[in-house]
Amino acid sequence: MILPIVGYGEPVLRKVGENLSPDYPNLDGLIENMYDTMYNAYGVGLAAPQIGLPIRLFVIDTEPFSGNEDLKSEEMEQLKRFKKTFINAKIIKEEGNEWAFNEGCLSIPDVREDVYRKEMITIEYCEEDFVIKTEVFEGLIARVIQHEYDHIEGILFTDKISTLKKTLIKKRLQNIMDGKIRADYKMKFANKKGR
Numbered sequence: 001m002i003l004p005i006v007g008y009g010e011p012v013l014r015k016v017g018e019n020l021s022p023d024y025p026n027l028d029g030l031i032e033n034m035y036d037t038m039y040n041a042y043g044v045g046l047a048a049p050q051i052g053l054p055i056r057l058f059v060i061d062t063e064p065f066s067g068n069e070d071l072k073s074e075e076m077e078q079l080k081r082f083k084k085t086f087i088n089a090k091i092i093k094e095e096g097n098e099w100a101f102n103e104g105c106l107s108i109p110d111v112r113e114d115v116y117r118k119e120m121i122t123i124e125y126c127e128e129d130f131v132i133k134t135e136v137f138e139g140l141i142a143r144v145i146q147h148e149y150d151h152i153e154g155i156l157f158t159d160k161i162s163t164l165k166k167t168l169i170k171k172r173l174q175n176i177m178d179g180k181i182r183a184d185y186k187m188k189f190a191n192k193k194g195r
Contacts, residue, residue, distance in 0.1 A: 002186060003037045003051045008108045008156070009177030009190030012049050017056040017152035019088045022130045024055075031085055031128065034059045041185035043106045045144050047151030050107050052188070056088045058148035065140050075139055082141050089125035091149055092134070094118035101143055103157045109183045111172055113161045117146050 006012060020027065030053075038046035038059060047058035066080035096119035104112040120138040123145060127133070137145055147157060158166065158173070175181050179192030 001033045001036060002040045003033055004186040004188040005037065005041060005046075005050050005106050005183075006052050007176045007179070007181075007187050007189045008158075008173050010052070010107075010188065011190075012052050012054050013107060013151070013156060014154045015049065015054040016154045017047075017049060017054050019056050028128065031057070031059060035061070037185075038106075041106050041183075045148040046106065047148045049151050049154075056152045058086050058089070058152060060084050060086070060141075060144050060148060062141055062144055065144075068140075079140060085127050086123075086145070086148070087126040087128070087130070089123055089145075089149055089152065091121055091123050091146070093122040094120070094146070095122075096120040096138070101140075103143075103147060105147070105157055106185070108156065108158060108173070108176060109181055109187075111158070111169055111176075113157070113165055113169070115147075115157050115160045117143050117160075121146060123149070 034046050034051065037051060038061070042064070044062050044064055045058060045060045048055045061083040062079040066076045068076070098116040098118055100114040100116050102112050103115045119142065120136060121142045122134065122136050124132060124134045150156065158169065177190045179189035
């Protein structure tokens with residue numbers, strides 16, 4: 001089932017998510033709905049706060065990035081195969097050089113900015129089986145994870161840009177809050193009447 005994505009300004013996007021327990025109601029159905037919603041919006045990641053749930057859950061499928069010809073063939077192959085659910089994630093370490101990439105967000109349509117992030121992360125998380133794993137990721141996969149992880153920490157990519165750029169996009173962010181934008185997917189807006 002495709003769920004509405006909450007837009008910039010919704011308070012849930014600023015909450016730190018709570019951990020899930022294995023008996024979370026209909027977790028399999030929720031995860032399936034999150035993948036459906038992400039694919040419907042042509043996203044590569046979706047976090048639970050973006051569908052209105054303040055919990056530590058996000059899904060990722062980087063396959064759409066695998067066609068980027070600027071990448072090495074090895075990384076293109078990794079991106080093509082990377083699909084994963086992250087439950088109760090905790091980034092343990094971020095390391096390496098910071099590098100810029102033009103990021104966007106399904107909750108902030110039509111806004112894209114260069115964001116600097118570290119190139120490698122170590123993350124602890126569970127998949128649907130609730131077995132704790134610790135893994136290292138790098139490159140674009142690490143970046144997508146960092147972006148979605150920020151969501152469960154109540155952080156948006158617009159928090160990571162310069163004051164000048166924040167000033168330049170202020171009107172566009174207000175338009176998103178007021179529902180004065182057009183997205184190709186279902187959205188819920190903070191200030192829109194009759195929602």
